[in-house]
Amino acid sequence: MRISAFMIAAALTLPVSAAESFLVPMHTPTPVFPAELIKTRYAGKVRAQLWIKSDGQVREVxxxxxxxxxxxxxxxxxxxxxxxxxWIGTVGAPPLATITVPVIFGSHGYRRFNTEVTVGLGKIRCGYLNHEVKSARQDSPKEPLSKINVFSYTGQALFGSHVAQCQKNPTRRYVDYLPENVRNAL
Known part of the structure; x- marks a missing residue:
């Protein structure tokens, strides 16, 4: 059975993986939309990888x-x-953590263009997802919805957790780490 977009979205409710549960944001300013790009009504996205040291400082972006x-x-x-x-001294926590953060500038959806800057999966509006689905269906109707950026980013966030859990518990089943509604659908 194929996993639907709804089930993937539902998987967002999974707990944070053990590898990231110690990451507690203290200061996370939002990027400023470049004025020149606002004037030209340029909407776009960036996916950034961060390396965070155990002292809480970002080593590299x-x-x-x-x-x-x-x-x-x-x-x-x-x-x-x-x-x-x-998280220095936290049992089981690594000296360096890596996360990936999507940042969307001028997200589509409820308006053709806006100056909103959206940081992280948890803040993406349904209007943006709706726009991506509509565009994907028009531009590439034969491609699966899993190719849509929001779902791709969600999958990448979940895969790390699943890999970590399976590495710790090789005798368990992969499906054990999926949300109940997804397990039941499989």
Missing amino acids: RAIESGHPQLTEAVEQTLRQWRYKP
Whole structure:
């Protein structure tokens, strides 16, 4: 049976993986939408990877996907300022954590263009998802919905948790780490 978009979205309710449960955000400013891109009504997205040290400081930020160099610069500059609660000495916590953060500039959905900057999966509006689904169905009707960025990002966030759990418990079944509604559908 194929997993529906609804079931994938429902999987967002999974608990944070053990590898990330110690990450407690303390200071996470939002990138500023570059004025030049607002004037030209340029909407785009950046997916950034952060390496966070156990003292809570961000060691490195790198854009791994970007629609425009100015968006890349805005995201990298701002995310370098992010701070987390230190986890030095926390049992089982690594000295360095890596996370991936999507940042959407001028998200579509409820208006054709806006100056909103959305950081992280948890803040993406349904209007943006609806826009992505509509665009995907028009541009690539034969492609599965799992190719849509929001679902792809969600899957990537979940995969890390599943891999970590299966590495810790190799005799368990993969499905044991899925939400109950997804397990029941499989």
